[in-house]
Amino acid sequence: MIWLNGELRAAETAISAQDRGLLLGESLFETMLVKDNVPQFWSAHLARLKASCAAFGLVCHYDEAALRDGARALFASSANDKKAHRSILRLTLTGGNGGRGLVPIGEARPMVMMQISDAPPRPGALSLHNSDVLRFAGQFGAAHKTGQYVDQIMARRQALAAKADEAVMANQHGRLACAAAGNIFVRFGNRLITPPVSEGALPGIIRGALLEVATIGDLRISEAPIETARLAAADGLFVTNSVNGVVAAAYGTRATAQKKQGLVLNDALPEFSNF
DSSP: OEEETTEEEOTTOOOOTTBHHHHHOOEEEEEEEEETTEETTHHHHHHHHHHHHHHHTOOOSSOHHHHHHHHHHHHHOTTOOOOSSEEEEEEEEEOOBOOSSSSOSSOOOOEEEEEEEEOOOOOSEEEEEEOSOOBOTTOGGGGSOBSOOHHHHHHHHHHHHTTOSEEEEEBTTSBEEEETTBEEEEEETTEEEEOOGGGTOOOOHHHHHHHHHOEETTEEEEEOOOBGGGGGGOSEEEEEETTTEEEEEEETTGGGGGHHHHHHHHHTSOOOOOO
16 A cells, blocks of 8 residues: 555556656655654654755645654555564655646646555675765755665666675765765764765765764764775774664675674664654
C-alpha cells in the first residue's frame, strides 16, 4: 500500500504521465528510519521538507497532523507487510501535473506520496572510493534533497565497480562534500569535523543531530572545510544518514578497525521523533 494525496492506494497505483517529478525531476523527498512504527526524527525531516518547499516555491497541501495520520494509517494497513522492527518511510512531494515545460501549465497541485519498505541490515563498516563525480558548492539544488539523483547514482556505481561500498564526492574546489548517500565526518585527534553545507553537503538529519550534540566523550564536533587529500591520514571516517545512523568507514579494509567507534557515535544520537 501507499498513501497518495490523502488516501491509501494500491502500490501499483499509476502516477500521471504529466507529473513534473517524472518529467523534470521537480520533486523533494525525505527518507526516515522507522522503529516499531515510529519514524525517527520525524519533526526534523518535516522541517527540512518545509524549508525546501519554500525554496522551490512548492506548496504541500497537507500539514504535519495530516501527514502523521497518513503515516499511521499506512502502518496500520492490513495489506502492509512492512511491520518489522526496522523499516523505511519515504515521503515524496512532486510539482504535480503541469506538463513538460520549465513553467507549469496552469496551476499545478503538488502530489504527495508516502510509502514504506524493509530497512536493509545496518552495515558494520563501509569501504570508500573517491569518485570523480563532483558536487558543486553553491549549486541551488545541492542543499536540498531533490529527486535529481543522477550524480549520486553514478558515484555509487563507480564505488561498486571499484569493489567499495560507498563513494566519496568532492566539490569543484577539491574539498570534501559528502558521500553518495550521506554526510561524512572526519576525525583528527579529538576533533570530529564535517564540511559546511556551503561546500556542497546536504544538510543531513543525522549530521544536524551530531552537530547539536557538539561533544561526545573527548570528541568536539564542528563544521570545517576539509581537503580530500587529508582523508587518507585521518584518525577516523564516518558516514551518516537517516537509515543507518553513524557507520565507520575507511579506504581499503581499515574500516573494520573503526567499527566500535562508529557504534559509540551512533549510540550517542538522541532518541527524538515527536511523532
